[in-house]
Amino acid sequence: MAKQEVSVQWRQDEDEPSGLRAGRQHSLRQALLDIMALQDESVLQRRIEEWAARLLGASTGSLNLAESEHGQLTGVDAAQDAAAGQAGGRDAEQTAARGIAVPIVLRGGVLGTIEVQHQAQNHRFSEEDKELLSAFAEGVAVALENQRRYGRALEIAAERKQREQQSRERNLYLERLLACAPDAIVTLDAQHRVLEWNPGAEALFGYTEREAKGKDLDGLIAAPDPTMLVEAVELTREVLAGRPVPPSESTRFRKDGTPVDVMLAGSPIVTDEGLLGTVAVYSDITERKRAEDALAKHAREMAALYETSLEINSQPDLSASLSTIVERATELVEARQGSIYLLDHDAQVLELVVIHQYPSSYIGTILQLGEGLSGRVAQSGEPMMVADYSQWEGKASVWAGESFRRVLGVPLKVGDRVIGVINLTDDEQTGLFDEDDVRLVSLLADQAAIAVENARLFEAERKQRELAEALRQATAAVSSTLDLEQILDLILGQVDRVIPNDAINIMLIEGGLACVVRSRGYGRFGQAVNDLSLRMSDSPILRHIWETGESVVIADTTCEPGWIRVPEVAWIRSYAAAPIHVMDEVVGFLCLDSAKPNFFTEAHAEPLRAFADQASLALSNAHLFGNVERAKMDWEETFDAMQDPVAVVDRDHRIVRANHAFARLVQEPFTSFVGNSYPVLMSAASCPERVCPLEQRIQGGQTATCVHEYRGRVFEVQATAVSEVAGSESGVAARRIYALRDITERKRAEQEIRRRNRELVLLNRIIATSATSPALEAFLEIVCKELAQAFDASQSVATLFSEDKAESVLV
Incomplete structure (x- = not known):
């Protein structure tokens, strides 16, 4: 703010008021000197009123000032206001018997009026009084103006002081803000040299304020990298041209030369005189960048896992799914090669089934459990890695000549059960994989385990479907025919379809001999076995099955001491057999043969037992059928030998069966009355009752008895209802049996x-x-x-x- 000089203005005319006496002039000078020296507004107004009354010898004096906002006088009546306003800067006055008022005029404007009052009723003010009061009013105008200027000067000074205080406080606030700000805030001059270097800048870049001040900022924090230096110089050129630099990510360097990721922004400091300098702000975003990189890596991992999961669920080819998993794992951990071993649970060995960036000849490589890194992983069920496999004393002998460096092995597990190992290898880089790599590969190993298990479950389910279908067809055959030879041939066909084998046969025990009754596949080996029989006493294996009723699986016949060498089947190297039962007694065997050692396992025993049960059912059915046929023949003979006439009729009362005694009774051959109506045929029979009870009671499913006379003979007729389904309680008789007992002689007696x-x-x-x-x-x-x-x-x-x-x- 520009400084204003405040001075007291004295009105000094060339000639003093001529009409005033010397004494009054002296008093006027004193009054003017007194009021000119006053600065307090209230004191000034009071002294003006006192001097006005004293100068005119009046009792009271009053000062009436115009309101600055409305231009109205205060302290006088309306007539005085009007008179003052009409005076318009002239010597307007208002006289009265006891008072006089004159305007206070300054530069043509009325500031107010001065009024004096006298107590005497007869006192009249003279022209000299008016002249004196007018002269005093002129001095009052100057004093009031000076006082107002002084007050304004005080206000200006106070405002300036307040602004200076605010500026100091703001500067202090900014200094403290810069000192506390975690970001690096740097103020630079027009030559881009450091003027201010806050603690945040010292913490971020490592330079103290003394080391940084006066230095070129770009050379200080961007010089180690030529590319970064070019970028920094370009940004400096922009801000020195008066253009702000928007926030952007970049890299700068600490005092020790280490790079740091920053978010930077710059702004020019421009005044009316031009560019004073610039301010640059740097925020450390290293942790954020690490978090973003970790998040991006995690997103890539999740995408890889998601894509892998989709492929597992949509890809029926296990080998393709595992190849994809190995390839993704290799890329994500930045390895060069990868592979997957699967565990053969029966043989307890690892077999290399999938490779990535390995020679195809590696496929099929076998490792024992505990052999090499993968063997140890499979044995322990825990991940394992080595920094340099070529120098590792535990390497597998099969890989002894390979130049593998760092290696990571992670188990493929289903629950707590290890089913394989995923193996990642480098042939150049040594050192250990980090924990994130192990975690990621473990996730992919879980996906691989799911793929393997899904494939195994799918294959098991397919085999179960085939087994179920084969058993269904075998069951249907057993149910559809009683031809034992046909059923056994069909069972052999279904077994051959579901269970892999080279040959298959069914043996039945007859008189201490196990004889082959049906066979398939032996012709390929040049020998027929249809006439082959073995003594049970000479065959420990068959005798064991016969005595225990349990299945037998022999992985390698050359290692089985109880195996009998039979010339016709000397080619058999693996064998499986299940017992065939009839009435809880072993009556035969269902046998599988293979020329390949270690071919059959316990997994083949279960479906083999299922088919053996079907063969048991077929033999049981044949046995039961024979019993039924014999029982039927016995019944037929008994039925025909009965002395009492018996007839079986259907629900329409047609005769479906009758014995010889009935034919003799009606005196007709079977061919003539079978199919005829029983009531019509027996119409000559008479009942002594008015209503025969037979029909009434038999309709309710009860057995009824009545006495009838027929052709001079008396018969006790018993009618029995027979349901179509045994045990049915429907109450509707499908058939009836009429039994006629001749009681003629008994009646006569x-x-x-x-x-x-x-x-x-x-x-x-x-x-x-x-x-x-x-x-x-x-x-x-x-x-x-x-x-x-x-x-x-x-x-x-x-x-x-x-x-x-x-x-x-x-x-």
């Missing part, structure tokens, strides 16, 4: 017995009457009544014959 009983009863009554009635006529009369009653007659007559006379007497 019963009638004779009843007649004899009646005679005995009558005789007993007559005897009893004779004992109680001695008169002959009375006795005969009672006898006649008993006879009439006994024989249901209306009359009974007794005739007596006299032995002496040839005459009779009617009583």
Whole structure:
């Protein structure tokens, strides 16, 4: 702010007011000197009023100032305001009996009025009084203006002081902010030399403020890298041209030469005089860049895992899936070669199945568990690495001549079970892989394990489907035919389809001999085995199966002491057999043969037992069928030999079967009445009941009995309902069996017995009457009544014959 000089203005005319006396002039000078020296506004106004009253000898004086905002007077009435306003800068005044008022005018503007009052009622102010008061008003105008200028000067000084204080506080704030700011903030002059170097810059770049001040910033923190130096100089050129540099990422160098990733920005400092300098800000983004790199790496890893997962689920080819996994693992850990071993659980060896950047001749390489790095990983189930495989004492002999350097092995695991090893190798770089590499390869190893397990499950499921289908067909064959030879041939065909083998046969035990009854595949080896038989007592293996009922698997027959060398099948090197049961008794064997040693494993035993069970079922069915056929023949013979007539009818009452006794009863041959209606054929039969109970009761599924007469003979007829399905409770009879027992002689005997009983009863009554009635006529009369009653007659007559006379007497 420009400094303003404040001075007191004195009004000094060439001639003092001519009408004033010397004493009044002196008083006026004193009054003006007094008020000109005053600076406080309230004191000045009070002294003006006091001097106005003193100069005119009045009792009171008052100062009425115009409001600066509205231009109105205060402290006078409306008439005085109007008079002052109309005066327009002239010697306007208002006189009264006891008061006088004059305007205060400065440069044509009315500042207010001065008014004095006298207590005396008859006092009148003179022209001299008015002249004196007007002269005083002119001095008051100057004093008021000086006081106002002084007040304004004080305000300006206070404002300047306040701004200076604020500037100092802001500078202190900025200094503290720069000192506390974690970022490097550097102020430079127009030649791009360091002026200010905050603690953040010292912490970031390693230079102290003393070391950095006055130095060229680009040469200080960008010189180690020519490319970075060119970039820094270009940015400096931009900011020195007055153009700000927006935030951008770059690299600068510390005092010790190590690079640091920074986010930089720059801005010119420009005033009216031109470019004063620049300010540059550097933020350390090393950790952020590391986090971004780690995030990007993690994203690549996740993308690789995701793509691998997709391929595993969509790629049915296990070899292709594993090759993709090895290739991705090699790229992600920046190795040069990779491979996958799979564990053969039966042989307990590792086989190299997938390679990347290796010669194809490596495929099929075998490692024992514990051999080399991969063998140890498979044995321990934990990742393992070596810095230089060529110098490692534990290397596998098969790789002894290879120039492998750093190697990492990670197990492929399903749960806690190791199924293989993924192996990553460098032939140039030595040293250990880091923990992130191990973690990433472990994730990919899990994916590989999933792929292997999925493939194995898929293959197992396929085999199970084939086994189930083969068993279904075998079951269907067993259910569809009772031809044992046909069923056994079909079972052999299904076994041959599901279980790999070179030859297969079925042996049955007959009289202590195990005889081949069906076979397949032996013709390829030039020998037929259909007539081959082995004594059970001479074959430990077959005898073991027969005694225990358990399956047997022989991986290598040359290593089995119980194996019998039979010339016809000397080529057999691997063997599997399962027992065939009938009624919990081993009656035969289902046998598999292979010319390849170690071909059959326990995995083949389970499906073999399933097919052996089908053969058992077929033999059981054949056995049961034979029993049923014999039982049927026995029943037929018994049925035809029955003395009572028997007929079987269907639900339509047509005869479907009858025995010889029934044919003799109806006196017709079988061919004539089978299929005919039973009620029609037996229409001559009569029932003593009004409604025959047979039909009523048999409709409810109950057995009913009734007596019928047929062709002079009496038969007890028993009707039995037979359901179509055994045990059915539907209540609807599918068939009925009518059995007729001839009871004619029994009925006649019963009638004779009843007649004899009646005679005995009558005789007993007559005897009893004779004992109680001695008169002959009375006795005969009672006898006649008993006879009439006994024989249901209306009359009974007794005739007596006299032995002496040839005459009779009617009583």
